[in-house]
Amino acid sequence: MAAAMGMNIALPEGRTYFRHPTGRISDGRLVIDFICESLNTPHLSPYMKSLGSDFSNGVNFAIGGSTATPGGSTFSLDVQLHQFLFFRTRSIELINQGVRTPIDRDGFRNAIYTIDIGQNDLSAYMHLPYDQVLAKIPSILAHIKYTIEALYGHGGRKFWVHGTGALGCLPQKLSIPRDDDSDLDGNGCLKTYNAAARAFNEQLAAACKQLRQRMADAAVVFTDMYTIKYDLVANHTRYGIEKPLMACCGNGGPPYNYNHFKMCMSAEMELCDMDAKFVSWDGVHYTEAANAIVAAKVLTGEYSTPPVRFASLVNSTVPNDG
Numbered sequence: 001m002a003a004a005m006g007m008n009i010a011l012p013e014g015r016t017y018f019r020h021p022t023g024r025i026s027d028g029r030l031v032i033d034f035i036c037e038s039l040n041t042p043h044l045s046p047y048m049k050s051l052g053s054d055f056s057n058g059v060n061f062a063i064g065g066s067t068a069t070p071g072g073s074t075f076s077l078d079v080q081l082h083q084f085l086f087f088r089t090r091s092i093e094l095i096n097q098g099v100r101t102p103i104d105r106d107g108f109r110n111a112i113y114t115i116d117i118g119q120n121d122l123s124a125y126m127h128l129p130y131d132q133v134l135a136k137i138p139s140i141l142a143h144i145k146y147t148i149e150a151l152y153g154h155g156g157r158k159f160w161v162h163g164t165g166a167l168g169c170l171p172q173k174l175s176i177p178r179d180d181d182s183d184l185d186g187n188g189c190l191k192t193y194n195a196a197a198r199a200f201n202e203q204l205a206a207a208c209k210q211l212r213q214r215m216a217d218a219a220v221v222f223t224d225m226y227t228i229k230y231d232l233v234a235n236h237t238r239y240g241i242e243k244p245l246m247a248c249c250g251n252g253g254p255p256y257n258y259n260h261f262k263m264c265m266s267a268e269m270e271l272c273d274m275d276a277k278f279v280s281w282d283g284v285h286y287t288e289a290a291n292a293i294v295a296a297k298v299l300t301g302e303y304s305t306p307p308v309r310f311a312s313l314v315n316s317t318v319p320n321d322g
Contacts, residue, residue: 028288034295163201168193
């Protein structure tokens with residue numbers, strides 16, 4: 001349950017790995033794709049894919065632009081939750097009728113429920129004074145907590161929760177007209193946006209801790225995506241990235257290549273070379289090169305609380321109570 005797949009998009013989306021559009025808002029694979037590959041399982045099929053879906057190893061309920069707040073988008077988190085509950089209920093009904101389904105009862109019980117959402121909600125409030133932005137965070141988190149509790153109530157016991165990334169380093173945010181550069185930090189990112197992202201993550205981590213205490217037989221792992229993603233900008237040369245704050249695909253020219261009125265998929269798009277390593281694909285979403293680095297760090301468990309490796313959570317039967 002997140003916000004990145006299932007869209008009907010044309011080339012150059014998907015150009016690096018798939019060589020054709022796949023519904024991912026990127027030039028290639030997403031973090032979830034690399035996680036699947038690390039487990040030697042096929043990429044997840046989107047729930048909304050009408051033909052050719054394979055749900056034997058899981059389902060992706062993500063839709064681009066999703067929000068945790070109901071009504072903030074067409075497929076907000078509550079809609080994704082209801083889609084999952086319908087999928088689960090219908091699967092159990094078929095199992096009771098003796099029909100073999102892609103996911104059985106054990107599959108639903110042992111699955112890892114991965115949640116990566118909230119960035120769009122936070123972004124929508126950033127035009128407000130900073131104290132008002134902070135005041136909005138608890139309401140966003142309440143919907144994420146409710147979703148985890150609802151999934152727990154329906155048998156889920158393993159939850160992998162991602163914090164939000166460094167909003168202030170996104171070309172989309174950096175290209176918003178400003179009076180001066182006083183809000184930029186030493187790496188060229190917007191300090192106010194990043195402060196809001198860190199505040200969101202601190203509260204999300206605290207919420208996960210509360211859920212661990214209340215759901216003693218469940219594993220609730222929080223992963224610090226901000227630190228991982230900010231490092232791509234702060235130490236970009238280490239990763240062979242030349243322009244960490246510039247979108248690969250856009251219509252804005254230097255320094256950010258982002259135009260709020262003519263975005264990546266417009267006819268006049270300015271596209272980076274195939275062999276160039278960029279962090280941002282379209283000003284908001286990441287390139288395959290960046291997603292590969294992020295996924296590798298996520299999988300180590302070093303940025304997670306408790307410090308659990310994703311692979312060990314897959315194979316575990318007793319939740320980590322660290």
